[in-house]
Amino acid sequence: MLKLVTKRCKGCGICVNFCPKKVLEVTEVGKCAIIKDKEKDCIRCGQCEMRCPDYAIFVEK
Amino acid sequence: MGMEQLVEKYFRPGRLPHIWCPGCGNGVITGAIVKAVDKQGLSKDEVALISGIGCSSRSSGYLDFNTANTLHGRALPIASGLKMANPALKVIVASGDGDCTAIGGNHLIHAARRNIDLTLVVYNNSIYGMTGGQYSPMTPKGSKATTAPYLTIEPSFNLLDLAKAAGATFCARATTFHVPLMVDVIAKGIAHKGFSIIECVSACPINFGRQNKAGTPAKMMEWQRDHGVMKAAWDKMDEEKKAEAIAAGKFPIGVLFETNDVQEYTEAYDEVIRRAQGGK
Amino acid sequence: MSRVLLLQGNQAVVEGAIAAGVKFYGGYPITPSTEIAEQLAARLPQVGGKFMQTEDEIAGLGAAIGASMGGKKAMTATSGPGFSLKQEMLGLACTAEIPVVLVDVQRVGPATGQPTSPAQGEVMMTRWGTHGDHWVIVVSPSSVPECFWLTIRAVNLAEKYRVPVIILMDEVIGHMREKIELPDDYSTVETVDRVRPTCKPEEYLAYGTTEDNMVPAMADYGSGYRWHVTGLIHDETGFPKGTPAGTVNALNRLHDKIYNNLADIVTFENYKMDDAEFAVLSFGGAARTAYEAVDMARAEGLKVGFFRPITIWPFPEKEVKELAGKVKGILVHELNYGQYVLEVERVVAGKCPVTLYGKYDNESATPQELLAEIKKAMGR
Numbered sequence A: 001m002l003k004l005v006t007k008r009c010k011g012c013g014i015c016v017n018f019c020p021k022k023v024l025e026v027t028e029v030g031k032c033a034i035i036k037d038k039e040k041d042c043i044r045c046g047q048c049e050m051r052c053p054d055y056a057i058f059v060e061k
Numbered sequence B: 001m002g003m004e005q006l007v008e009k010y011f012r013p014g015r016l017p018h019i020w021c022p023g024c025g026n027g028v029i030t031g032a033i034v035k036a037v038d039k040q041g042l043s044k045d046e047v048a049l050i051s052g053i054g055c056s057s058r059s060s061g062y063l064d065f066n067t068a069n070t071l072h073g074r075a076l077p078i079a080s081g082l083k084m085a086n087p088a089l090k091v092i093v094a095s096g097d098g099d100c101t102a103i104g105g106n107h108l109i110h111a112a113r114r115n116i117d118l119t120l121v122v123y124n125n126s127i128y129g130m131t132g133g134q135y136s137p138m139t140p141k142g143s144k145a146t147t148a149p150y151l152t153i154e155p156s157f158n159l160l161d162l163a164k165a166a167g168a169t170f171c172a173r174a175t176t177f178h179v180p181l182m183v184d185v186i187a188k189g190i191a192h193k194g195f196s197i198i199e200c201v202s203a204c205p206i207n208f209g210r211q212n213k214a215g216t217p218a219k220m221m222e223w224q225r226d227h228g229v230m231k232a233a234w235d236k237m238d239e240e241k242k243a244e245a246i247a248a249g250k251f252p253i254g255v256l257f258e259t260n261d262v263q264e265y266t267e268a269y270d271e272v273i274r275r276a277q278g279g280k
Numbered sequence C: 001m002s003r004v005l006l007l008q009g010n011q012a013v014v015e016g017a018i019a020a021g022v023k024f025y026g027g028y029p030i031t032p033s034t035e036i037a038e039q040l041a042a043r044l045p046q047v048g049g050k051f052m053q054t055e056d057e058i059a060g061l062g063a064a065i066g067a068s069m070g071g072k073k074a075m076t077a078t079s080g081p082g083f084s085l086k087q088e089m090l091g092l093a094c095t096a097e098i099p100v101v102l103v104d105v106q107r108v109g110p111a112t113g114q115p116t117s118p119a120q121g122e123v124m125m126t127r128w129g130t131h132g133d134h135w136v137i138v139v140s141p142s143s144v145p146e147c148f149w150l151t152i153r154a155v156n157l158a159e160k161y162r163v164p165v166i167i168l169m170d171e172v173i174g175h176m177r178e179k180i181e182l183p184d185d186y187s188t189v190e191t192v193d194r195v196r197p198t199c200k201p202e203e204y205l206a207y208g209t210t211e212d213n214m215v216p217a218m219a220d221y222g223s224g225y226r227w228h229v230t231g232l233i234h235d236e237t238g239f240p241k242g243t244p245a246g247t248v249n250a251l252n253r254l255h256d257k258i259y260n261n262l263a264d265i266v267t268f269e270n271y272k273m274d275d276a277e278f279a280v281l282s283f284g285g286a287a288r289t290a291y292e293a294v295d296m297a298r299a300e301g302l303k304v305g306f307f308r309p310i311t312i313w314p315f316p317e318k319e320v321k322e323l324a325g326k327v328k329g330i331l332v333h334e335l336n337y338g339q340y341v342l343e344v345e346r347v348v349a350g351k352c353p354v355t356l357y358g359k360y361d362n363e364s365a366t367p368q369e370l371l372a373e374i375k376k377a378m379g380r
Helices: A015-017 A049-051 B005-008 B025-039 B056-062 B075-087 B095-101 B105-114 B159-166 B179-191 B203-208 B217-227 B231-236 B239-247 B264-276 C009-020 C035-046 C057-069 C080-096 C123-128 C144-161 C172-175 C245-260 C284-299 C315-325 C340-348 C366-376
Strands: A003-004 A025-026 A033-034 A057-058 B045-052 B065-067 B090-096 B119-122 B171-176 B196-201 B229-230 B251-256 C002-009 C023-025 C050-053 C073-078 C100-107 C137-139 C164-170 C177-183 C227-230 C268-271 C278-281 C304-309 C311-312 C330-334 C354-358
Touching: A003 A033, A015 A049, A015 B251, A049 A057, A049 B005, A049 B179, A049 B203, A057 C278, B005 B025, B005 B239, B025 B090, B025 B119, B025 B179, B045 B056, B045 B075, B045 C354, B056 B065, B056 B090, B056 C227, B075 B090, B075 B119, B075 B264, B075 C050, B090 B095, B090 B229, B090 C366, B095 B105, B095 B159, B095 C057, B095 C123, B095 C304, B105 B159, B119 B179, B119 C330, B159 B196, B159 B251, B171 B217, B171 B229, B171 C009, B179 B196, B179 B251, B179 C164, B196 C002, B217 B229, B217 C002, B217 C284, B229 C073, B231 C050, B251 C172, B264 C035, B264 C311, C002 C009, C002 C073, C002 C284, C009 C023, C009 C073, C009 C144, C009 C164, C009 C172, C009 C245, C023 C057, C023 C144, C035 C050, C035 C073, C050 C057, C057 C073, C057 C080, C057 C100, C073 C080, C073 C144, C080 C123, C080 C164, C100 C144, C123 C164, C123 C311, C137 C144, C144 C164, C164 C172, C164 C284, C172 C284, C172 C330, C177 C366, C245 C304, C284 C330, C304 C315, C330 C340, C330 C366, C340 C354, C354 C366
Parallel strands: B045 B065, B045 B090, B065 C227, B090 B119, B119 B196, B171 B196, B229 B251, C023 C050, C023 C073, C073 C100, C100 C164, C137 C164, C278 C304, C278 C330, C330 C354
Antiparallel strands: A003 A057, A025 A033, B171 B251, C002 C177, C137 C311, C268 C304
8 A cells, every 4th residue: 555665765754753643664774664564554644655755655546 | 646656757767766865855845846737737848947056956857847957046047048938838947045045146036026937946945955054045043054153143034025025926935844735836836927936945954954953854844834824824913923923933824925917028028029020 | 132331340240140040138238248238139029039138147148048948049248247257157058068159349357447448358268267178169250240240150150069159359349330241131141050859859868979970969948858958067868977987078079079170160361371471360359450560561571461360269270380380470469468379379389489469558559559569570
């Protein structure tokens, strides 16, 4: 459901901060990732996609 | 269309990731330009994006329009000549706060005065980012900068008041927190016949944020959320409330000024041609 | 058919621009070039062109560059301090290869200097004025008719080589009125248009060239060929390329597209040079004195000739070398403290004596003054 383009991600943490369901995290390597087993909590609100300054996360149809 | 498809459609292939720092608002603003162009249903061929020099001006290289990354502060004169040569082009100018209000300040007021049909998108991150954090005319007074180690003593411009006084016929502001609003006002600016300016309040977490202890990129975005006040709410405040809000660093967002009563420059010049050729 | 008129040099430039197909002028008023702006403000809209009085000198050339990107032949004009301000934009036009013509009507400097008096103090500035290694074409007319024809040539060269071309004039040439014969029908004038791409837009390489043709095809903005202009060093795609090899390639091509075509670009005039034993070398307004001074020297039995570079940059290196092998001495006459003479000395390299008659007192030399300098240099 969530598509991450890791190559573009710079790990700024904006998506993590604004995700209302706390689905995302910035990992040790400095990239955004979905927290294990949390994707099911995603409500597809699009906050992450809208705020990502790097076009690195999309809510897929 | 989702952002993934918009990137596919409007960005030049192979040019991402962009050069901007983690958390930089430039990506959000550039994304908003693309969304606004798409909203207006414009083809890539009929859009030109002209930029100056600085972080924000790199946007022109990423987008698949007729583009130019020109000289520091000089995007507006080049864009004006281009618009004169081909008035059918929708000419968007991307400029940073230093580019637009300092070295390019004279070009700004005169492009506004002429009311030439350009859409100026100002990426305002309150600092010279590319050169490493020197204060710009948009840096709030009392901020730290590499050229103001003892805090800035210069008041900053109210950019939209400046542009309006100079003759701009469409003045709007949004922040990188208020994305749908930003898309909406850029789209309206593109549709507006005349000189439009859209101030996009953005964050430079590295070169402004660190020096001024502004916190994470997300925190800086929350600051925008908490300080941008929608025009309707702003207008409801009495003068005392407004003064308090301004003192607290708040500012109005939305379309703050628009008039269609001033003739657009290239149209006015068409009349010059008619007169020169003996017509009325 | 033609018509005979009495025009200023500046007016002749305007007619040359119209004849060459210039459709845009951006500029700022400055003495002694202002008549070019005034007259183009009247003439351009008559032919469907556009004139824009910009907020400053920088924007004047900037708007011309923008109009050129939009597919129009474009120009600007200025003088002294204004030429200083235009240098930044000139660098962009060099790097991005935007055809544009810039007229510099020189006055006495530095700074405000003597705005209504002639000088040739910007000879080196036309060559080296903008930042970075760069190569431009500079032509310098010596008469009102030549202002007309050289403006056409300047526009043609700018279009052909995608390079800024500077027309270097001075107050004498700009303001002097002379008889000129203009063609009635400008469509008979030979003009050059930049080469535009014919490939499919998706195959267009904005700066793609071949060994035979080092000038890339240039698409008008909005014509369906989307490309990117940048002041950064770029490769054939038009996008920045900062590698050492990429930088060398980019700069070499900007050099070679001009220096491999010197026979086409460099023009000059020889006056009474056939049997000359001594040569005067002069250009632009200063050259006007030389014809008569040479005639006077001839009347006294002195075998003096006159070599006049019309393209002053690139320097007519081959011709001046040949000249140095042929004559016993060269006198360079220019209205400054000595600029072009440095290049003459470099190229002559001791083959024959080179002397300077530099004049920088607000006035052109008289033929008598120049004749006296010729005799002195000849040891007579």
